[in-house]
Amino acid sequence: MKHFDAIIIGTGQAGPSLAARFAGAGKSVAIIERGKFGGTCVNTGCIPTKTLVASAYAAHVARRGGEYGFSNGDVRVDMKRVKARKDAVSGRSNKGVEEWLRGLEHCTVIQGHARFESPRTIVVNGEVLEADEIFINAGGRATVPAMPGIQDVPFLTNSSMMDVDFLPEHLVVVGGSYVGLEFGQIYRRFGSEVTIVEKGPRLIGREDEDVSQAVREILEAEGIQFRLNAKCISLGKRERRIAVGVDCEEVAPEVLGTHVLLAVGRTPNTHDMGLERAGVAIDDRGFIIVDDQLQTSVTGIWALGDCNGRGAFTHTSYNDYEIVADNLFNADHRRVSDRITAYALYTDPPLGRCGMTDAEIRKSGRRALTAKYPMSRVSRAFEKGETQGFIKITVDAETKQILGAAILGTGGDEVIHVLLDVMYAKAPYTVIQRAMHIHPTVAEYLPTVLSKLEPFV
Numbered sequence: 001m002k003h004f005d006a007i008i009i010g011t012g013q014a015g016p017s018l019a020a021r022f023a024g025a026g027k028s029v030a031i032i033e034r035g036k037f038g039g040t041c042v043n044t045g046c047i048p049t050k051t052l053v054a055s056a057y058a059a060h061v062a063r064r065g066g067e068y069g070f071s072n073g074d075v076r077v078d079m080k081r082v083k084a085r086k087d088a089v090s091g092r093s094n095k096g097v098e099e100w101l102r103g104l105e106h107c108t109v110i111q112g113h114a115r116f117e118s119p120r121t122i123v124v125n126g127e128v129l130e131a132d133e134i135f136i137n138a139g140g141r142a143t144v145p146a147m148p149g150i151q152d153v154p155f156l157t158n159s160s161m162m163d164v165d166f167l168p169e170h171l172v173v174v175g176g177s178y179v180g181l182e183f184g185q186i187y188r189r190f191g192s193e194v195t196i197v198e199k200g201p202r203l204i205g206r207e208d209e210d211v212s213q214a215v216r217e218i219l220e221a222e223g224i225q226f227r228l229n230a231k232c233i234s235l236g237k238r239e240r241r242i243a244v245g246v247d248c249e250e251v252a253p254e255v256l257g258t259h260v261l262l263a264v265g266r267t268p269n270t271h272d273m274g275l276e277r278a279g280v281a282i283d284d285r286g287f288i289i290v291d292d293q294l295q296t297s298v299t300g301i302w303a304l305g306d307c308n309g310r311g312a313f314t315h316t317s318y319n320d321y322e323i324v325a326d327n328l329f330n331a332d333h334r335r336v337s338d339r340i341t342a343y344a345l346y347t348d349p350p351l352g353r354c355g356m357t358d359a360e361i362r363k364s365g366r367r368a369l370t371a372k373y374p375m376s377r378v379s380r381a382f383e384k385g386e387t388q389g390f391i392k393i394t395v396d397a398e399t400k401q402i403l404g405a406a407i408l409g410t411g412g413d414e415v416i417h418v419l420l421d422v423m424y425a426k427a428p429y430t431v432i433q434r435a436m437h438i439h440p441t442v443a444e445y446l447p448t449v450l451s452k453l454e455p456f457v
Ligand SMILES: Cc1cc2nc3c(=O)[nH]c(=O)nc-3n(C[C@H](O)[C@H](O)[C@H](O)COP(=O)(O)OP(=O)(O)OC[C@H]3O[C@@H](n4cnc5c(N)ncnc54)[C@H](O)[C@@H]3O)c2cc1C
Pocket: 009, 010, 011, 012, 013, 014, 015, 032, 033, 034, 035, 036, 037, 038, 039, 040, 041, 042, 044, 045, 046, 047, 049, 050, 112, 113, 114, 115, 137, 138, 139, 140, 158, 179, 269, 272, 273, 304, 305, 306, 307, 311, 312, 313, 314, 315, 316, 317, 346
């Protein structure tokens, strides 16, 4: 039996950095990957989708050429070249992760499926490995719900979308949340007809209602169709088309498309790694239960990234790595509960979010002040011809600390960090009003927005 100081399962956004930390400290570490190095973000998530977002944006701007003073003829997207560009960007990161790991001294890279045999042993490729500490960074996969007709028709997920090198005539996206909206806009801009089917009464149901509404209007203006309140979604064949039964309150009971993308959430990869043999507890959705420092129910086993249900982003997974590594190597006391919610939706314009939503602020019962400012009054936005969206910031009326913000607009994914960093500093919002900002930027308007605070209701 081979013994290591540490074994890491999965090369997502936490595992490789943790392996490097162990190796750098002169400790022996084995890292096991059953699929592609770099996991979801690198191969089927953030990197390829944001590369596609960039292609779609370029096509969109080219179509608007007349507004900017140039003509570009009829803009047609060559999907084979779009895919080749995406593959090149994604492949560079995938290769980078693998080469980095293989080049680490004290690090053994193993390709294969890891299964626990006991709390300290893992079996991979028929070999038993033992370690004092084991770290699970197993990630997740697209949820494929047991909806009626799912066996009868071909469907796409975020993973199989990566192989698409043609233009679907009519893409029906099931799921009106982050992944579904990003793909919907990408393919609409490539030239597909797109319908997004959502079982809830509004898109991105976790966001504030005004955010959901504005995103819907932006996407509708580009020709995306929506079918909301689709209570009982089903799939079926109709000659050469796929029918998505929507059973919704709005108009016809089904949508006919040529391709269907399922974007209805993620399922953690925890079902096939023998967690029960190690005694690692999972919750009823399959997420590994962890404490505030990401230790599982078994001492010496940690779970990081999407598989622990404490975040579903690349930055939350990487932050998990930082928390675990700082606690183990720097005798720090970092905790998951210290982090502030932050993420972006990469539609165009993007939505940058930090802190609490309106509903959460209301539930907290605090006295708050809020301000909302249209992007159409931000000079950088109208100089760029990208005036959709708004900036909304809510602060605590007593402490003056920022409680939450949504920036839907050009640069929103970047500008949100100004607010996020002030939140981490636990500083009052008034420091933003004393800073000198650069002109012309979206960020320079934050003091203006904050000067308009009114009671939050
Ligand atoms: C379409 C899409 C777009 C996204 N866009 C963004 C974005 O813009 N920004 C953002 O922050 N997040 C985004 N995300 C989410 C982000 O990709 C994930 O949160 C991120 O990859 C974190 O994953 P992870 O570290 O938990 O593990 P993963 O990256 O999922 O990696 C887990 C790895 O473990 C391996 N593995 C699993 N089980 C075993 C086993 N038993 N043995 C060996 N290996 C195993 C898998 O093969 C995989 O490589 C997106 C996700 C999707 C689906």
